[in-house]
Amino acid sequence: MTPIEWAIVGLALLGAFFGAVAAIGIVRMPDIYTRAHAASKSDTLGAVLTIAAVALALESGLSTAKAAFLVIFMFLTNPTAAHAIARAAEDQGIEPWTREDDS
């Protein structure tokens, strides 16, 4: 593999790491707010890193532009969606988890 291909695979592996962090957070965190935190931040970073790798991998200018649009779109919409869901949960009166709930 050429150096640019190593860079692409490295970026994608870094994105896969953050995707794993998001998946573990979704399963292991105690309540909706902490899960939204794990989902919005880690998954957005993983998506941006991986799609940046895709943008590097695709040769033609148009597909690189499409991948760049996908990055911008992910960066805008993913935290917005998580914010809307967390706000809807707050509106329905779901209490945040505290340390006392666990004991």
Next chain:
Amino acid sequence: MVEFATALLAIAAAFVLFAVVALYRVFAGPTIHDRVIAVNVAGTNTVIAIALVAAAFDESVFLDVALVYALLNFLLSIAFSKFNVEHGGVL
């Protein structure tokens, strides 16, 4: 020595695995919001997997599919959270 396209496909497979792991939360709940956020994560991972497959096969058409899928994923979360709040003011 692994081939370049094979490495990208393996990473796409890892993202599909993470989406399946997030589906556990869709099954377990306990509130509707947990389920919606887990579906959102699964959808995001699907978009990433589609983009990686596009890079592995050098098919830029798949990127259009990924863009539309990302749009639908966002719309689903916003629609669900608006539907769940009576006055609709979640944003």
